[in-house]
Amino acid sequence: MKNRLVCICNVVSVKEIITTFNKGASCTSDIQKITRAGTTCGKCLVEIDGLVEEFLSRLPENPQQRINF
Numbered sequence: 001m002k003n004r005l006v007c008i009c010n011v012v013s014v015k016e017i018i019t020t021f022n023k024g025a026s027c028t029s030d031i032q033k034i035t036r037a038g039t040t041c042g043k044c045l046v047e048i049d050g051l052v053e054e055f056l057s058r059l060p061e062n063p064q065q066r067i068n069f
Helices: 014-022 028-035 045-057
Strands: 005-007
Touching (some): 014 028, 028 045
């Protein structure tokens, strides 16, 4: 459910966090700066970290960084 709130304090949904990924965010601190999620009480930081991990795991591998032996 993409409209589910992740950060209740700052009213930030999963959809908003996904949008920040699509705009170039790549870590929890980027999400915090852009959306303010996790900057009030911090209870949602674990969930934000999980979303970041999931996002990063879905990125394609950059073939220019791979070393072939």
